[in-house]
Amino acid sequence: MAQVQTTEKLELRRDISVWGSFTWGFADVGANTYVALGLVMAYTQGASSLVFALAGIIYIMIGLAYTELASAYPVAGGGPYFTMRGLGDFWGFVGGAALLLDYTIDIALFATASAGYLNFFMPYILGRSIESFAISIGPLHNVNYFWCIETLVLISILIWINIKGIKESSFINELIGVIVILTESALVIMGFLFAWKPEFLAMQWKTQFPSLHNFMYGSSLAIISFIGLESISQAAQETRRPATIIPRTSLTLIFTVFIFAVAFSTLGLGVLPWQEFAKHMDNPVAILAKAIPLIGFIAGPFAAGLGALMLFISSNTGVMGASRLTYSLSQFGIISPWFHTVHPKFHTPVRNIVIFSMIAVIQTVLSFLTPHAMDTLGNMYAFGASLGYTLVFIALIKLRFSDPYTPRPYKMPLNIKIGYKGRKVDFPLLGVIGMLGVATILFMVVLTHTIGRIAGPAWILLCFIYYAWYRKKEGFPLFKSIKHNWEKEQIEVLTSAEEYDLLEQYKNALAERDKKRVQIK
Amino acid sequence: MHVQVSPLGIIIAVVFFFSIGGILWWMLHPPPQIKPEVAKARRSVEALKRILVPTSGMPYSERGIELACRLGAEHQAEIVLTYVIEIPRTLPLNAPMPEAEEKANQILNRGKEIVELHHLPPVLLVERAREAGEGIIRAAKDNQVDVIVLGMRTDLRGAQSLWGRTSDILIRKAPCEVILDKLPESS
Incomplete structure (x- = not known):
């Protein structure tokens, strides 16, 4: 059977600390909440807190699944890598293509939104508003070339930062992460202390409950606010002691973002x-902050600045995620090994950073040719994530059966022991519930997101054409898997991650298995 | 904008502060890194799932049972209690010895009580052999044990070898790890 030959000696360096690992995820997820709050409230009205809490429960299950898998397999690649290990190359490719779509949109959407927040200051600097730059080009109306150029400049800065190295890139996340958490916490605490009216919240809940359709549509939007968990796993190969650190940073991210999302929506409904x-x-x-006594007078400019920062680092995680994901996919013969190269000086996958940022640039330019650029990008965002997450859940369940030997420093709770091939396997009940929950969200996205349901599958199809061409050219099977030596790789990964305790556990488990096989023979 | 203070708002703000603060503090304090040599030593003990303890009913051998139980508690190890009836060479190995067998059962049942106090599964074995060491080794092989824990007598001054004959045989011929427990003579 065909086997992938990898000659690349240079590897990604392990530079990300505990705080860095956390802020990679928070940069992405935290910004989503910041953007999605108004959109979700517009549809779910008095039930916004409930919708955020319900979407948050599904998100927590996704998070727990990622925590288990990322700590067991601490390599770059995230969801698609887990899918490939559990379900084989083809499904790994599907998961990879879905998430790659999200990462490129992430770069484009959040850079656009970041520039949008910067435009708040435009009347003070240039004496005119951003809307005044909109022009018509033939049949295309409301084309805002200035905003588009701003976005492209931001993407260029991100490309440069990411090429320079993960240390520099991670440093920005870490610094801004501190500012964002402190600011958001201050807003929530001040808001609950000095502005929150529980009776006002109760009144909105009772009298402004949404229709079932709006409730469902709002729920599919609310899950958008939780996309970004993938980032922590993508950075796993560059995280110090990933199997120890990642369960902590993932669990912290899950609960921090959940608390912030529910707190902001509850606070919002009790204030305005x-x-x-x-x-x-x-x-x-910003509207919420403005309504808080004592700090409201500086809320407008501060919230705009904060929004620009958050969305900028969220866009940064998109660049990092797309490049690391493709780096990983190329390692396993899903895409060409040409993408599995790191720069000799910077130790970063420069080709991947440039190419996939360029795809984001194209998406940005095309979206600015539509009347509402952000709407166009946002509509496609949930498709990739919900498809990728569904596959991750299936892979998690499968891996419990096919790979019980890899030590799992963290295991999803709520398991039942069942017999399988003469041994006991922990069957993840919560994994099944999570899979059904995410599959429902995927169904709702396909049903209600007009652009996403066409652009999403079209992107997957486009990627499949490349996949089929590459696999045929290399003589690799299309729907079956290349032979991978997962055991050897797992030992190498744990050794390089300096997770010696897990390494010994893994070796013992394999030795025990081999002993049993010999006894049976 | 008027200041609006509600008791529930204060409670939520406090809970929020401690929830976020607490979880971030926990995240930022991971356990220290384990060195390769330390990990190897630590994990080498993990495979102790069946422990054999020879018992003669003497206090030192029952102390050996207690030690074995503590050793196996984490992984719920099976404790194989073994009493060896030493058959004189003038008799066949299967010669009836009702008194010795009754004594063996009494001693094993006493040992079983110790094991059950630790909620571990006991296995009781009576072996017949010309020498105790030989019977213990056979039991260890037949039951595929991971380790033998032997409580040794405190007074070895009259013994022919350094650790006593049984211990000598175990150290030389045991198919698995052997742990010897000897208290100082004064105890």
């Missing part, structure tokens, strides 16, 4: 009517 948030969808946190 939901219609206020619907009216200011672009800047909901």
Whole structure:
């Protein structure tokens, strides 16, 4: 059977600390909440807190699945890598293509949004608003070339930072992460202490409950606010002691973001009517902050600055995620080994960074040719994530049966022991519930997101054409898997990660298995 | 904008502060890194799933049972209690010895009580052999044990060898790890 030949000696360096690993995820997920709050409240009205809590429960299950898998397999690649190990090359490719779509949109969408927040200051600097730059080009109307150029400049800065190295890139995340967490915490605490009216929240809940359709549509949007968990796993190969650190950073991220999302929506409904948030969808946190006594007077400019920062680092995680994902896919024969190269000086996958950032640039330019650039990008965002997450859940369940030997420093709770091939396997009940939950979200996205349901599958099809061409050219099977030596790789990964305790556990488990096989023979 | 203070708001703010603060503190304090040599030593003990303890009913051998139980507690190890009836060379190995067998059962049942106090599964074995060491080794091989824990007598001054004959045979011929426990003579 064909086997992948990898001659590359240079590897990604392990530079990401505990805080860095956490902020990779928080940069992405935290920014989503910041943007999605107004959009979700516009549809779910008085039930916003409930919707965020329900979507958050599914998100927690996704998070727990990622925590288990990322700590067991601490390599770059995240969801698609787990899918490939559990379900084989083809499904690994499907998961990879889905998440790659999300990462490139992530770069484009959040860089656009970041530039949008910067435009808040435009009247003070240039004396005119951003809307005044919109022009018509033939049949295309409301084309804002200035905003588009700003976005492209931001993407260029991100390309440069990411080429220079993960240490520099991670440092930005770490620094901004501190500012964001402190600011958001201060807003929530000040808001609950000095502005929150529980009776107002109760009144909105009772009298402004949404219709079932709006409730469901809002729920599919709310899950968008939790996309980004993948980033921690993508950085696993560059994280110091990943099997120890990642369970901690993942669990912290899951609960921190959940607490913030529920806190902001609960606070919002207890301070302002939901219609206020619907009216200011672009800047909901700023509107909320403005309504808080004592700090409200600086809320506008500060929230705009904070929003720009958050969205900028969120875009940064998109660049990092796309490049690391493709680096990983190339390692396993899903795409060409040409993508599995790191720069001799910077130790970063420069080709991947440039190529996939360029795809984001194309997406940005095309979206600015539509009347509402952010709407166009946002509509496609949930498709890739919900498809990728569904596959990850299936892979998690399968791996419990096919690879019980890899030590799992963290295991999803709620397991039942069942007999399988003469041994006991922990069957993850919560994994099944999570899979059904995410599959429902995927169904709702396909049903309600008009652009996403066409652009998403079209992207997967486009990627499949490349995949089929490459696999045929190399003589690799299309739907079956290349022979991978997962055991050897696992030993190498744990050794390089300096996770010696897990390495010994793994070796003991394999030795025990081999002993049993000999006894049976 | 008027300041609006509610008791529930204060409670939520405090809970929020401690939830976020607490979880971040926990995240930032991971356990220290384990060195390769330390990990190897630590994990080499993990495979102790069946422990054999020879018992003669003497206090030192019952102390050996207690030690074995503590050793096996983490992985719920099976404790194989073995009493060896030494048959004189003038008799065949299967010669009836009702008194010795009754004594063996009494001693094993006493040992079983110790094991059950630790909620571990006991296995009781009576072996017949010309020498105790020989019977213990056969039991260890037949039951594929991971380790033998032997409580030794405290007074070895009259013994022919350094550690006593049984211990000598175990150290030389045991098919698995052997742990000897000897208290100082004064105890």
